[in-house]
Amino acid sequence: MAQILKVALLQLLPGKSQMENLEKGIAACRKAKSFGADIALFPEMWSSGYCIPEDLDARRAESLALESEFVTAFGKLAAELDMAIGITFLERFEPLPRNTMALFDRHGKRVLTYAKVHTCDFGEEIRLTPGDAFYTVPLETSCGTVMVGAMICYDREFPESARILMLQGAELVLVPNACPMEINRLCQLRGRAYENMIGIATCNYPSGQPDCNGHSSAFDGVAYLPEMPGSRDTCILEADGSEGIFLAEFDLEMMREYRRNEVHGNAYRHPQKYHLLIEETINAPFIRTDYRK
Secondary structure (H helix, E strand, O other): OOOEEEEEEEEOOOOOOHHHHHHHHHHHHHHHHHOOOOEEEOOOOHHHOOOOOOOHHHHHHHOEOOOOHHHHHHHHHHHHHOOEEEEEEEEOOOOOOEEEEEEEOOOOOEEEEEEOOOOOOOOHHHHOOOOOOOOEEEEEEOOEEEEEEEOOHHHHHOHHHHHHHHHOOOOEEEEEOOOOOOHHHHHHHHHHHHHHOOEEEEEOOOOOOOOOOOOOEEEOOOOOOOOOOOOOOOEEEEOOOOOEEEEEEEEHHHHHHHHHHOOOOOOOOOHHHOHHHHOOOOOOOOOOOOOOO
16 A cells, blocks of 8 residues: 655645734644645745844844744644644744744654755855755655654755755655746756656645746656656646645655665765865855855
C-alpha cells in the first residue's frame, strides 16, 4: 500500500493584525485537517504578513518570542488536530529580529526552529538577523517517520541550502515563501528537488499580497520510473494565483525507492574536489557593499 504524505499549502492573504492572522491561520489549519493533511505550511512570516517595520522599536514590538501566545497556539492546535504545522513569524531576537519557521509535530511538540540563513540584505531584510545553520529532524506522521528540513524563500537560490539538508538526511523540505513565483524561481525549486532526490513543498502568498502571485508548488524529485519511457514531470502540484488551501501528495514509498537506486543526491559526489566552495573571498563582479557574513 502506498504511503502518501499530504502537505497542505496555506496560500492565504494576511489580515491587518497579528490577532487576525492568528484566527485566520487556526481556521485554515482546521480546514487543512478536514482535507486529510499530515502537515500544514504557512507562507513566509505569516504573523506580520511579511511586514518588517523600518523603525527598530516598531520592529521589536511586532516580533514574537518562541513561547508567545501566537506561536504556541499552533503547537496546541497541532496536538488537537493530530497534524504537524509549520508556522512562520517575525521572531524576537537580538540584536535584530529573525525570519523564522517553527515546526510542531502532530503531538504539539516544537521539533524544528529554523531562521532564514540567506536574508535578502539587498532589501528590507537587512533589518533582520540571519540564521546560522540548516536543520533536519525526524517528524512522526501517519505515514511513519519522515526526515524534514526547511528553507525560507531566498534560501532556494543557493544550491548549498538544499544540498546540506539532503546530506543531513532530509526527504522533504518545507519552504515558506513571499515573492513572485515565476518560471525561473519555480525552476530553481525543481532543480533543488531533482539534484538532491528530495521532495520540496513551497507555500507562497496569493495574488493581492504585494509582490506575490501565489503558485505555491510541490516537487517530488522523482524524474524516472522503470515503467515509464524517458523522464517524468517532478512537479506534483502548482497552484494558481488565488487564495486557497492546496494539497500536495508525496508518495513516500516511490520517493524512497528512487533514492535507493538513482544517481543523484550523495550517490556519486566528490566532495574532496570541492574545496573552493568553502572559500570566503568574494571577487568582482560579485562584490556588494551590503553583504553581511
